[in-house]
Every structure is written in C-alpha cells, then in structure tokens.
Amino acid sequence: MKSYSTLFLLLLVTCFATAQTDEEISKDPDLQKKAIEKAKNKPNIIPVTENIFMLKGMGGNIAVQHGKEGVLMVDTQFERTSESVLGIIEKETENTPQFIVNTHLHGDHTGGNKNYKQTGATVFSHQNVKDAMLAALYNEAEEKVMKEIELMEEAAKDNDKEAQKALERNRDRAKTKLEQPLDLDTSNIPSISFDNNLTIFYNDEEIKLIYLANAHTNGDVMVHFTKSNVIHTGDAFVNGLYPYIDRSNSGTYKGYQSAINTILQTANQNTQIIPGHGALATKADVAETKKMLEFIYEKVTFHFMNDKTEDQVAQMRDITKFYDEKGYGDGFISTEKFLRSVYKAVQKNEGRKKARNEQKEKRYKEMQKRVKKEKDGKN
Structure with a gap:
C-alpha cells in the first residue's frame, strides 16, 4: 500500500473530491482504485468563449454551452466518464445539462446518454442515429434469445425423452419471445430525432444542427453556435488525424469530403472549431x-x-x-x-x-x- 504522503500527493494532483478524508482513502484499496479511475476519466477544460467550453479526454470531444436558461451539451463520451464530466459541468455552470445533442451514434459520443437523461436532460439526434441504436438493441436481444434456444437444443440431445420434451417446451417458449415485443433498455436512446436540419434557440443564441449526409456515418450532424461563432463537427472532422469512414453505417469518402466542404463554407477565419477528436481547431485546420x-x-x-x-x-x-x-x-x-x-x-x-x-x-x-x-x- 502507498504511504500516506505519496497517496495524498496523488489525490491532490488528480483533484479527487469526495466525502471521504484522505486518511480514509489511504486505508481503503477500493477507494484508492476509485480515486485513480476517476482521475483517469477526468477530462481537461478548454475555454472556447465566455459561455462555451470544450471537454477533452477519453472518447469524443464535448462542447458545453451555458447561460441564463441552462446548459446545452454536445456528445456524452463513455458511460464511465459521466461522473467526472458531470462534476465539471456542475462546478463550472452550477447546473446539469438540460439539452444534449449527439453528433452521431458511436459509443464514445453517446455512451453517457442514459446517465444524463437520469438527471433530466433531453437528448437530440438525427433520425438515423436513433434508428441505428434501436436496431442494435433489437439485434442484441434477438441474439440472446437465439443463443438460449441453441443451448436448449444442444442439451436435449443428451437427455431421455421426458427431459427432451421439457426442454423442447422451454425452447418453444423462448421462440415466442421473438414473436412478441422485446423488453429493451432504451435509456441510452435519444428522446427527440429529426430528419434533416434543426434549429434551437437557447441561451439567447440560435443553434443550428446541420445534417452531413453519409460522411463519417449516415447520421452525422454538426452543431453551429451562430452568435458565438463556434462549430462542433463531431467525427465529420478530426483535427490532425486520419478520419474513420464507417462504411458499416453508410459513411462514404465522398460524403466525408462533402462534409468538410460544408464546414468550410459555414466557418470564417475567426470561427473556433471543436472537432470530434483532436485539439481545438480553426478553418485553416479544416482546409x-x-x-x-x-x-x-x-x-x-x-x-x-x-x-x-x-x-x-x-x-x-x-x-x-x-x-x-x-x-x-x-x-x-x-x-x-x-x-x-x-x-x-x-x-x-x-x-x-x-x-x-x-x-x-x-x-x-x-x-x-x-x-x-x-x-x-x-x-
């Protein structure tokens, strides 16, 4: 076990604020592990404007816009980073997010949705994102039922006739699950979706959600904070990195090039651009x-x-x-x-x-x- 002084310095550096005292943490391996994990999940705060900051850490970059009406957040990273991210947002804004925009479906941008929904947030996304996330849940549930059936059929081979009949009845009951509405945990799914573009007026600012068709995926949107002159691109632009064209979700190279052109057409020389991954960028970086x-x-x-x-x-x-x-x-x-x-x-x-x-x-x-x-x- 680490000495008290060494652990104290570690906790001071990682800014692990809990109800426990440093002495209690130093004597409890589980609390030590939690302190280190929380520190690892804690993103860095990058100021963008007076009312927008960027959170950069594990997963995709997050944008947070705050003002007199509340907090709007773009993307939610992973589920495991939610506690750290929410703690920063509450500290910086004295609020929890009221609205969240998912720029696309990938888990490093949507994984924390359900945790923020539990605090009262409403999540927006393109319709294709919602459809794809629901389809993945259905596929996972169906695969689980099919696996149960396979195991039952395999077990029935090595049993007597009565046992086989019982197993067959159980198998038949499992099959009926596929014919009925599946019980799915949809807590991570966006609550509101849109087909093309959407405009939100929040905190005295027009916020445009602009659909970028078949770029990184088929559900990409960029978020344009028009008054602040800030754009969050999602993974339709990653700064200083080779992009991922997700062909399994209808992403295309030409669509990605088209999205880059849309970002360039929307931005000016003073626009601050929050990429899906990488450092805070400018129009020159997109070019x-x-x-x-x-x-x-x-x-x-x-x-x-x-x-x-x-x-x-x-x-x-x-x-x-x-x-x-x-x-x-x-x-x-x-x-x-x-x-x-x-x-x-x-x-x-x-x-x-x-x-x-x-x-x-x-x-x-x-x-x-x-x-x-x-x-x-x-x-």
Missing part, C-alpha cells in the same frame, strides 16, 4: 484536412488505375509520408487502415471508369491487330 483527403485520394486512384492491389497500396508510405510525420496516423485510424479505406472508396467510385478504359484499350489492341493483318494480307 488542411481537405487538402490531405484530396491528395491521398488522387495518389491512390493513380495506383489503382495502374493495377496495384489494396495490399500493395496499403504499404506505400511515400503517399502519406508528409502527413505521417505530422502524426496523422497516431490516432484510432492507422496509416495502413486509412490507405485501405481510401482504396476501397476509389475501387467503388472509379472501378467503372477503369473497366471502361480497359475495354477501350482492349478494343484498340484488337483494331491494331486487324489493321496489321490486313496490311500483311495485301503484301
């Missing part, structure tokens, strides 16, 4: 990402058209050298993963063009053979 996306797409397209395979392109560090040296590949998406993602996008977007070019080349070669044959025949 740098646009340049990176275009450059790498162009290079991968060249190699694709010249019959290079995905595995070959994934190892071409000359393509990404400039951005790798800036640390773009040090995040969730490595250089190799990003190159593979771009290759798949190029394959989908440029594949028909390549096929047409190959057909033209084939017809041209066949024509040359016919011409040569005719010339040889005349001679």
